[in-house]
Amino acid sequence: MSRLYELVELLRGHTSLDIVCHDSPDPDNIASAAAIEWIAENRGFGRPDPLRRDDLPQQNRAMVEQFGLKLVAVTSTTVTGTALIAFVDHALPGDHTQLPPGTDVDIVIDHHQYNKPVHARFVYLRPSFGATSTILTEYLTEISNPPPVYLASMLLFALHRERLDHVRNPTHFAYDAATLLQRHASQSMIYEFYSAQFSPARINAIEDAIKNRRVRGRSLVSWVGHVAVRDALPQAANILINLKGTDNTFVYGISDGEIHLSARSQNPALQLNRVLREVVGSQSRAGGHEDMAGG
Structure with a gap:
């Protein structure tokens, strides 16, 4: 059956x-x-x-x-x-x-x-x-x-x-x-x-993520400040993970008075969903996949 x-x-x-x-x-x-x-x-x-x-x-x-x-x-x-x-x-x-x-x-x-x-x-x-x-x-x-x-x-x-x-x-x-x-x-x-992915507001947020990036080892973190469209954060994380020598990206910003973050990894063993849950603790919610998560 x-x-x-x-x-x-x-x-x-x-x-x-x-x-x-x-x-x-x-x-x-x-x-x-x-x-x-x-x-x-x-x-x-x-x-x-x-x-x-x-x-x-x-x-x-x-x-x-x-x-x-x-x-x-x-x-x-x-x-x-x-x-x-x-x-x-x-x-x-x-x-x-x-x-x-x-x-x-x-x-x-x-x-x-x-x-x-x-x-x-x-x-x-x-x-x-x-x-x-x-x-x-x-x-x-x-x-x-x-x-x-x-x-x-x-x-x-x-x-x-x-x-x-x-x-x-x-x-x-x-x-x-x-x-x-x-x-x-x-x-x-x-x-x-x-084509629905990229509005001017999204492009601006992605530009900020690129300009504000900080690299430590093979990990990259970027702060975009206040962002009008929250889903620009995962878009920026998707782009920055392609930077040569980068295995992990973390992009965060403020939307509607809350801090939001999005992460990507080339290494599923890192278990990003668990990492982000530990980052936010009991203060909020986080989750996703081993190589793609948000909170």
């Missing part, structure tokens, strides 16, 4: 589904949520609402707005009732989501590795896949109808942003998925996603 068949069987007995993204949904998270939504719609569901916080970066907001995805803020009250709850690109209530620990989750599809047990009626964790979009693409290959252009474009863009563009340890699964999606994707749509 395939995992897609098991998922469809679980959906079959219900009429409502809440797809919950993590606190700061990135392209991989959004595209994967859209894929689950499409699978559910093709199995007789009405259109479910992926849930998120209200602070999407412009590039990710462009994906949502272009395809009419309806996203609402997630709280412990927005997912009560008879709906199935699906976590995509994360797995643990209270960790990267506003839903409290102990929340009953029905479906988990994710590519992250966890040291804690993950509980749900349907759990599909594949760290070796490198991206949740890769997992959902595998599911789509089992459906007779090809994915719609918008969904193939979202998933392909997500794979590039998550693994392929920065050569973040891409696996053959990611390359195979990208090859399959390319047949159905729209290059013009993908171009629009990329």
